[in-house]
Amino acid sequence: MVDNQEMNFRVFSASTVPLARPGLRSAGRLLRSGLVTGTALVFLFAASTHLAAQEVAEPVRLVPVVAAIQETRAAEVTTLDVDWFDSARQRAVPVRVYLPTGSERSQPLPLVVFSHGIGGSRMGYSYLGAYWASQGYASLHLQHVGSDRSLWTGNVFSLVGRLQDAAGEQEAVARVADLRFALDQLLADPELGARIDPARIVAAGHSYGANTVMLAVGARVERHGRVLELADPRLSAAILLSAPPFYGEADLAKIVADIKVPTLHVTSTEDIIRVPGYYSGAEDRIAVYEAMSGARKVLAVFEGGSHSMFTDRAGAGGFTLNAQVKAATRELSVAFFKSLFGGGDSALRDWPAQHNGIVARFISGGG
16 A cells, blocks of 8 residues: 555655655655755644634534445454545545444444554554454544645656645644544544544554644644644543654744643654655654653653554564564553553553563653
């Protein structure tokens, strides 16, 4: 799948660029040549105050599903693909829902809302969504149409422009609105909503998606003397995979100061973003963790790896390590959920010893 083959590119939260198709190989040569070095990408919300005010002030209107639900059943997991449309913003919001098979007869489920990195789709990060469902959690995987896999189609010479738009502040705000809208839709659905426990909702994301999640749980940015507040109070915790800083902002601690929900930060010692004219080291992921205060936070750092190791891509960071990290990340996330929802902290305490061969650093404590 397109969102499983990626390379890094400097964007709002740099994620990855697929090179699977012939035209995209040409794009890769263009990027590697340095021709885009110095291109001024717009980070964070510079020209979006009108859109932000509209989205914060007006309730999202629920609309009917515009495409039929496709349902496929496995032994433990039911997968639903739904194409929603937000008429207030004239924007499609495709989603994939993972559910434990038979959950319609069970107690309401905790929910994880997942936001992909740039160039991804609702089909990505299935190793997480399917596992969470197999463990008794619902998972709602968003597709952000302004920064999804459609970026890699079309004229290769307009790729930089498409990436600029995807990295821009308007899209950053729109992604948070996608999350809010999809959550509204899911909870309002007579069948799906009845399966979800609204008191146990966690947001998770990788790279650009981690930035989206931080905004959704309380990160605040000031523009022209006005603070853009995009937090959704229904989110009780966050999982941040490979979270970049908010580029162009000098005071990271001030931006994340109002994040009060528990957070799980996952990265690796080689979680590095490299593109012509830009470098973001693994220390930036640690900086995001350290900047947060006032809430419980957990940090897991794997030894080695890569930035795209946390996608569905099987070879990133090395095939053996990749598989080990994915398994360990799945187990860690569920241990984190248990600690949030009354299952105790024993699984979190035991996790480092179970994976000591690949874990470089682990911290579990308060704010």
